[in-house]
Amino acid sequence: MSEQKQKLSIALLGSGIFAREQHLPAILECADTVQLKAIYSRSIASAEKLTAAAKEAGLQDVEAYASESKDHDLEALLRREDIDAVIICLPIPVQPSIIRACLGAGKHVLSEKPIAPTLSAARELLLFSQRPETPAFLATTAHTHVTSALWAVAENYRFQGAWGYARTRIEGLGRILNFNVRVASMVEPETNKYFATSWRKTPSFPGGFIxxxxxxxxxGLRMLLGEDExxxxxxAFSRCNQEHLPPVDTVNAIMRTKAGTVGTxxxxxxxxxxxxxxxxxxxxxxxxxxxxxxxTVRPSEKGAQEEVKTISGNSSVKEELMAFAKGVLKGEIDGRQTPEEAWRDLELIEKMLQSGEKNGETMEVTGKME
Structure with a gap:
């Protein structure tokens, strides 16, 4: 891709809920930076449906590709020299093979979280995706594929302003004493649109919705704690409360940071x-x-007033896409989108799940490939 190029030509791989409701609108909003050339899906019908929606929105030069098609399958799409990069928004179990194929074809990749279904699969992808300037994070060069293509992993929480603002306020309040995360809801099979997808109903990856x-x-938690914590x-202990949410739908963990801070x-x-x-x-x-x-900021100083600030932009997929496009155009991925950051997210989740399987056994979180 020419250094003088100012617009990134992309393909959207996936036509599911998040691709339709988040990625396509983000692409439309970033028309000055990216140009959508193709949409791929496993079925011809779904690919053509989303392609039609893109054309109705004003993107006329978009072609539909599908694994069902002999002439317009993924291989054909990846052979196109006019496509610089792909956004991968496909089921978790199939993403690793697609990421590998795209990087192997020299296409820059923005793949949806998590980085992979398991740490072992993520490790293989990281090794495969090595660039000539191999980062120190990669401990071995076995089974690598050196490529000039860039790989980014999407995590929209890192682009939501609330987390950055909260981190700034935390930094101004002195040493962290403890932290607590409580997130709870009911994924109803009748009303939750994400549950309706077949690969979520019967997950073939650890942890299911967890x-x-x-x-x-x-x-989000890692952003709040920062590099010193x-x-x-x-x-952790885990459990499946609802039969429709296997293998587990609940996890409760105690955590300790390198600084010795304890949280839940x-x-x-x-x-x-x-x-x-x-x-x-x-x-x-x-x-x-x-x-x-x-x-919400509650200063402990006597007489200080509680402060409440609401920062809009809860999706931030547009900001993710802009960061990815700018990173590719200048040859360096935004630090919030590196596979290494996504690896560390996945490691913490996987270690909680493994601890739950082992009746609360304490697990080490290394942040490094093992």
Missing amino acids: MDGGVHQVA VIERVS FSLGFGTTDNCYEFSVACERGVVVVGGGGKV
């Missing part, structure tokens, strides 16, 4: 409780992130 949704909560130990992490998708609260207590006050971008 893995799928939990990486968001982990990313990296979680290194976790002990409670996540449940099969409960009648309803809450969303990330609380960080510091020497001079407490910062709480709630739903809808609401950030």
